[in-house]
Amino acid sequence: MFENDTIIETRHLNIYYGDFKAVTDVELKIPAKRITAIIGPSGCGKSTLLRAFNRMNELIPGSHIDGEIIFEGKNLYDRDVDPVEVRYRIGMVFQRPNPFPKSIYENVAWAARIHGYKGSLDELVESTLKKAALWDEVKDILKQSALSLSGGQQQRLCVARALAIQPEVILMDEPASALDPIATLKIEELMQSLKENYTIVIVTHNMQQAARASDYTAMMMLTDGTRSGTVIEFDETNKIFTRPRDKRTEDYVTGRFG
Amino acid sequence: MKFNSIDPKNSFADNLSARTRSGKTWQLMFLLATIVAIITLTLLMINIINSVFGYAIIDSKVDPATLAVDGISIEEQSKEQLVELLRANLSKGAFNKMENEKSFTDRSWSEVLSVVEERLLKFDVLKTWNLWDSLFKRTDVTQEYTAILEENPNAQLKFISWLTWERVVRPQSSEPLTAGIRTAILGSLWTIVITIIFAFPIGVGAAVYLEEYAGKNWVNRVIQTNINNLAGVPSIIYGILGLAIFVRTLEPLTSGSLLGFVDPTTANGRTVLSAGLTLGLLVLPLIIINSQEAIRSVPQSLRHAGYGLGATKWQITWAHVLPNALPGILTGTILAISRAIGETAPLVVVGASTAISFDPTSPFSKFTTLPIQIYQWTARPQPEWQHLAGAAILVLLVLLLSLNAAAIIARNKLSRKF
Amino acid sequence: MFEQTVSTENNNGFPKKIDGLKKKRRWSEFIIQMSLFLAGFFSIFTTLGIVYTLGKEALLFFKRPEVDLIEFLTGTQWQPHIAEFGILPLASATLLTTAIAMLIAIPLGLTVAIFLSEYATLKMRNTLKPILELLAGIPTIVYGYFALTFVTPILRDIFGKDVVNIYNTSSAGLVMGILILPLIASVSEDALTAVPRSLREAAYGLGATKNEVVFKVVLPAALSGISAAVILGISRAIGETMIVAVAAGAGPNLTLNPFKGAETMTGHIVRISSGDLSYDSIDYDSIFAIGLVLFLSTLILNIISQWIVRRFREVYE
Ligand SMILES: Nc1ncnc2c1ncn2[C@@H]1O[C@H](COP(=O)(O)OP(=O)(O)OP(=O)(O)O)[C@@H](O)[C@H]1O
Ligand SMILES: [Mg+2]
Numbered sequence: 001m002f003e004n005d006t007i008i009e010t011r012h013l014n015i016y017y018g019d020f021k022a023v024t025d026v027e028l029k030i031p032a033k034r035i036t037a038i039i040g041p042s043g044c045g046k047s048t049l050l051r052a053f054n055r056m057n058e059l060i061p062g063s064h065i066d067g068e069i070i071f072e073g074k075n076l077y078d079r080d081v082d083p084v085e086v087r088y089r090i091g092m093v094f095q096r097p098n099p100f101p102k103s104i105y106e107n108v109a110w111a112a113r114i115h116g117y118k119g120s121l122d123e124l125v126e127s128t129l130k131k132a133a134l135w136d137e138v139k140d141i142l143k144q145s146a147l148s149l150s151g152g153q154q155q156r157l158c159v160a161r162a163l164a165i166q167p168e169v170i171l172m173d174e175p176a177s178a179l180d181p182i183a184t185l186k187i188e189e190l191m192q193s194l195k196e197n198y199t200i201v202i203v204t205h206n207m208q209q210a211a212r213a214s215d216y217t218a219m220m221m222l223t224d225g226t227r228s229g230t231v232i233e234f235d236e237t238n239k240i241f242t243r244p245r246d247k248r249t250e251d252y253v254t255g256r257f258g
Numbered sequence: 259m260k261f262n263s264i265d266p267k268n269s270f271a272d273n274l275s276a277r278t279r280s281g282k283t284w285q286l287m288f289l290l291a292t293i294v295a296i297i298t299l300t301l302l303m304i305n306i307i308n309s310v311f312g313y314a315i316i317d318s319k320v321d322p323a324t325l326a327v328d329g330i331s332i333e334e335q336s337k338e339q340l341v342e343l344l345r346a347n348l349s350k351g352a353f354n355k356m357e358n359e360k361s362f363t364d365r366s367w368s369e370v371l372s373v374v375e376e377r378l379l380k381f382d383v384l385k386t387w388n389l390w391d392s393l394f395k396r397t398d399v400t401q402e403y404t405a406i407l408e409e410n411p412n413a414q415l416k417f418i419s420w421l422t423w424e425r426v427v428r429p430q431s432s433e434p435l436t437a438g439i440r441t442a443i444l445g446s447l448w449t450i451v452i453t454i455i456f457a458f459p460i461g462v463g464a465a466v467y468l469e470e471y472a473g474k475n476w477v478n479r480v481i482q483t484n485i486n487n488l489a490g491v492p493s494i495i496y497g498i499l500g501l502a503i504f505v506r507t508l509e510p511l512t513s514g515s516l517l518g519f520v521d522p523t524t525a526n527g528r529t530v531l532s533a534g535l536t537l538g539l540l541v542l543p544l545i546i547i548n549s550q551e552a553i554r555s556v557p558q559s560l561r562h563a564g565y566g567l568g569a570t571k572w573q574i575t576w577a578h579v580l581p582n583a584l585p586g587i588l589t590g591t592i593l594a595i596s597r598a599i600g601e602t603a604p605l606v607v608v609g610a611s612t613a614i615s616f617d618p619t620s621p622f623s624k625f626t627t628l629p630i631q632i633y634q635w636t637a638r639p640q641p642e643w644q645h646l647a648g649a650a651i652l653v654l655l656v657l658l659l660s661l662n663a664a665a666i667i668a669r670n671k672l673s674r675k676f
Numbered sequence: 677m678f679e680q681t682v683s684t685e686n687n688n689g690f691p692k693k694i695d696g697l698k699k700k701r702r703w704s705e706f707i708i709q710m711s712l713f714l715a716g717f718f719s720i721f722t723t724l725g726i727v728y729t730l731g732k733e734a735l736l737f738f739k740r741p742e743v744d745l746i747e748f749l750t751g752t753q754w755q756p757h758i759a760e761f762g763i764l765p766l767a768s769a770t771l772l773t774t775a776i777a778m779l780i781a782i783p784l785g786l787t788v789a790i791f792l793s794e795y796a797t798l799k800m801r802n803t804l805k806p807i808l809e810l811l812a813g814i815p816t817i818v819y820g821y822f823a824l825t826f827v828t829p830i831l832r833d834i835f836g837k838d839v840v841n842i843y844n845t846s847s848a849g850l851v852m853g854i855l856i857l858p859l860i861a862s863v864s865e866d867a868l869t870a871v872p873r874s875l876r877e878a879a880y881g882l883g884a885t886k887n888e889v890v891f892k893v894v895l896p897a898a899l900s901g902i903s904a905a906v907i908l909g910i911s912r913a914i915g916e917t918m919i920v921a922v923a924a925g926a927g928p929n930l931t932l933n934p935f936k937g938a939e940t941m942t943g944h945i946v947r948i949s950s951g952d953l954s955y956d957s958i959d960y961d962s963i964f965a966i967g968l969v970l971f972l973s974t975l976i977l978n979i980i981s982q983w984i985v986r987r988f989r990e991v992y993e
Contacts, residue, residue, distance in 0.1 A: 054566070056562065056565060056566065059561075059562070059565060061473075061474060071697075074697055076697070080698055080699050081697045081698070081699065082697055082698065082699040082700055084568055084569070084570050084700070085568065085697045085698070085699075085700065086568075086697055087565055087566060087567070087568040087569075088567075088568025089568070089697070091566060091567065091568075092562075092566035093566075094559065094562060094563070094566070096559065098557075098559040098560060098562065098563045099563075100560065100563065100577075100578055101560075101582060110567075110577060111567035111568065111569065112689075112690075114569055114573050114577075115568065115690055115691070116690065116691045117689050117690055118689045118690070118691075119689030124689065158563070161563075161567065162566065162567065165567060165568065165690070166690065167568075284887055284890075285791075285795050287787065288787050288788070288790055288791030288795055289791065289795075291783075291784050291787035291788050291791065292787075292788050292791055292792075292796075292804055294784060295784070295788060295804075295807065295808060295811060295854075295857060295858075296804075296807055298811070298854050299807060299810065299811055301822075301826065302814070302818070302819075302822050302826075305822055305825060305826040306818075306821075309825060459715070460715045460718050461715075462715075463711065463712050463714075463715030463716070464712075464715040464716040464718065464719065466712055466715075467712035467713055467715060467716035468716055471709060471712055471713070472716065478716075480720070481716050481717060481719065481720060484719055484720055484723050485719050486982065487723070487975065487978055487979070487982075488719055488722060488723060490908070490911060490912075490974065490975075490978040491726070491915075491971065491974065491975070492912075492914070492915020492916070492917070492942070492970060492971075492974055493915070493917065494915065494917045494942050494945055494946070494967070494970070495726060495730075495915070495967055495970060495971050497945075497949075498729070498730065498945070498963060498964060498967040499722075499725055499726050499729055499730075501949070502729035502733065502964070503725055503729060506955060526952075528952075539722050542718070542719060542722070543719060546719070570702060570705055571705070571709075572704075572705050572708050572709070593813075596813060597813075599815075600813075600814070600815025600816070600817070600818075601815070602815065602816065602817045602917075602918045603816075603917035603918055603921070603942065603946055606921075606946050606949060606950055607945060607946065607949045607963070609949070609952065609953070612950065629815055629817045629918075632817050632818075632821065633817050633820070633918065633921070633922065636817070636820065636821050636824060636825075636922050637922065644821075644824075644825055647821055648821070648825075651817075651818050651821060654815065654818070655814070655818070658813065658814075658815070662813065
């Protein structure tokens with residue numbers, strides 16, 4: 001379908017909260033080393049789908065899935081798969097910045113330490129913060145509490161924290177929704193610089209952001225007559241925004257929705 | 259009908275102001291009730307202060323000056339001199355008996371001094387007054403003193419404080435003037451240390467289990483309900499449990515004999531260890547419930563951050579949840595511990611000693627604690643013991659107050675930053 | 677169309693990521709989880725221990741030839757030295773002190789709760805609540821001392837020394853009321869503050885005064901929560917020991933005269949277990965029988981109270 005390799009593929013994916021089916025029959029191929037945006041109206045299951053990719057959903061009591069999510073040829077939900085291992089490989093950045101109430105240094109170093117990193121932590125922290133374009137701002141205050149940073153800096157620190165353990169995929173759930181426009185721009189620049197080495201999947205409410213920052217876009221929508229969401233269209237971003245095939249997508253991206 | 263003659267608008271207005279007035283009265287009532295609570299607290303404190311200071315008429319069978327050696331009063335003599343004094347003035351049998359109880363070389367200076375005062379000077383408290391009477395009924399005091407002087411020429415009228423530093427550091431004794439509370443304070447400390455060592459890890463562990471690990475199944479529901487119920491079990495029931503389990507069933511362990519440790523003063527399980535474990539069981543539900551609350555208040559987003567990095571549950575709990583819950587856990591534990599320090603009933607049942615004058619030296623020592631001491635002194639009919647009980651209460655309250663202050667400081671110093 | 681994209685340069689310094697995401701055996705994790713479970717389960721042992729020891733020793737007590745269950749429950753004398761084991765004098769003293777305590781604690785506690793939740797300014801609340809907490813944190817032996825050395829003399833001054841004994845249930849009961857006041861106040865206050873704002877606003881919207889809102893809307897709505905508080909207070913009073921041990925009197929005495937001394941169940945246990953109690957004596961066994969009665973009655977009260985609170989929560993949450 002696309003010229004790129006696929007890194008995550010979902011097959012007949014349904015996601016439930018207890019008896020409630022929040023996401024129905026999603027078939028999606030996330031291309032490697034690209035930025036894929038998931039857009040759609042509130043409550044259509046974007047976050048639910050995203051969290052399913054690294055098995056964060058199962059932390060919510062009662063939630064379960066059927067269908068498959070294939071990551072590097074392996075179904076993530078097979079019995080012998082370790083969810084902890086999955087999250088080590090597929091990292092996550094959340095909607096609200098949630099740095100640990102520890103030093104900036106410790107925020108970046110902690111996960112590397114628990115995963116048995118053998119190299120020099122100082123170097124890792126420095127190179128990671130540089131990758132996250134945060135180094136210049138924090139290099140003199142590494143020992144300070146992460147909570148003393150601004151919201152935008154905190155969010156970039158959260159990206160750095162995820163980068164430090166070198167995952168293959170980074171999932172971002174509306175990472176900029178709590179930030180001002182300048183901080184938002186910085187996050188978008190950061191995403192662009194990361195896509196050489198990482199696959200990024202981002203949920204966003206911001207159409208401009210999706211159009212600007214992503215290579216591919218998945219459009220989600222509640223299926224008619226139910227409260228269950230599904231992916232109605234998935235394509236290269238410029239096609240979604242200029243020549244959508246689905247009428248509902250067109251209405252949504254042009255702001256005529258609802 | 260009269261109805262028609264009333265202007266409806268007016269009647270509403272009247273009614274309203276009456277209603278508002280009754281509102282004011284009620285508000286006053288509520289304020290009064292609250293003031294009652296405050297007054298009680300004040301009276302309680304005043305009552306204690308009142309009994310700790312005041313006049314006392316003290317008689318001694320021997321004039322202290324006769325015991326002075328080379329003009330050095332007994333308070334200034336060395337321990338060895340005091341022992342010699344005892345050897346010279348006591349019968350051989352009595353001296354040896356005491357030497358056997360605890361050798362004089364092992365006794366501290368203050369311990370020996372209290373023996374001298376007890377056995378040689380034989381002070382006797384003839385009459386005491388509380389602070390109020392001492393201040394405002396001076397004539398009664400002097401009248402009574404002159405009356406007593408006729409029969410007891412050695413009697414002295416002194417304004418004394420029943421709480422002195424001396425008293426805090428002196429061992430227990432059967433003489434009200436020399437009795438101190440060191441034995442009881444040390445007993446309380448030993449007991450509480452064992453309580454903490456026992457209850458803190460289990461309590462926090464249980465709280466972590468219930469908050470972080472337990473799924474929603476019937477086993478965990480039973481555990482939680484059970485803990486809530488245990489928190490409401492009367493403390494004396496824990497005493498009965500401790501008596502049956504720790505003192506009796508586990509006697510080889512709690513008396514120390516299983517470990518080859520035999521304290522000559524104890525041959526049974528009525529030890530510091532049994533007391534500490536009993537109080538441990540008592541405060542366990544409180545520690546668990548308080549810690550659960552602290553753990554619950556750690557934001558979920560921190561746990562998610564940890565999971566998103568591929569950390570395991572324990573790694574997250576240890577590195578993020580516990581440190582952030584720590585202020586709450588510590589505060590809750592300190593409150594639970596202050597409850598344990600003030601407990602009396604369970605320890606009476608477990609078998610606190612009625613009279614020991616030796617410091618506890620191991621978990622297998624016999625014990626008494628501060629509240630037990632207060633209870634025993636309060637229960638004695640002679641008024642001088644009640645003054646002493648007041649003094650011990652003051653020490654207990656100061657101890658508890660500083661613990662509570664520590665809890666508040668812990669909460670503020672370590673308090674969470676989000 | 678899938679290709680393994682595990683890049684080797686990604687693993688710099690990290691232990692090689694396992695292909696296929698196979699489950700790791702995390703033994704330490706497992707051991708820790710088991711220990712935590714045991715810590716959680718420990719309190720079950722406490723309960724079992726209480727039930728077992730009380731049950732076993734009480735059974736021994738009832739098996740003794742001089743004891744009879746019917747007599748235990750209905751006998752009007754508790755005189756171990758003449759083999760009379762009727763719990764009524766002890767139970768009646770417990771009920772008497774409890775009743776006196778509740779006479780103080782319910783009206784005062786409720787009033788304080790209403791004041792705190794409905795009338796007090798924030799500043800007042802912030803000074804009053806710590807005072808109540810302080811009151812609740814004072815060891816009960818101190819209250820006992822207060823009863824004996826302060827309240828009893830006052831009662832004797834008021835009613836006459838020949839009417840009021842030195843040891844009497846009224847002094848113990850009154851002070852116990854003060855002890856329980858903070859408990860009733862704080863649980864009732866929780867119940868009052870849990871009454872939804874919308875309910876109050878609706879009443880205010882109809883032109884009700886503050887008092888009318890409090891008495892006709894908030895109090896009725898919080899009634900079950902308040903009754904839970906009262907039941908909890910009763911349970912606490914029944915189990916209270918040191919105040920009665922110090923001030924209510926030593927020696928079982930079947931009387932309803934609050935100025936006479938009488939020994940409660942808890943007071944009796946404390947008195948006979950002071951000193952070295954011999955394990956084979958009937959006294960030793962008897963404290964377990966009394967303890968069982970105490971345990972069961974407080975447990976039932978606590979369960980009722982919790983049940984009410986749960987029902988109450990369901991209504992508003
Ligand atoms: N923890 C949960 N338990 C039960 N249902 C949930 C839970 N989280 C989400 N849902 C339900 O699943 C559906 C999808 O929710 P989700 O949060 O994935 O939507 P979303 O597209 O991310 O919305 P938004 O744009 O507002 O973030 C909604 O109907 C929601 O009510
Ligand atoms: Mg969402």
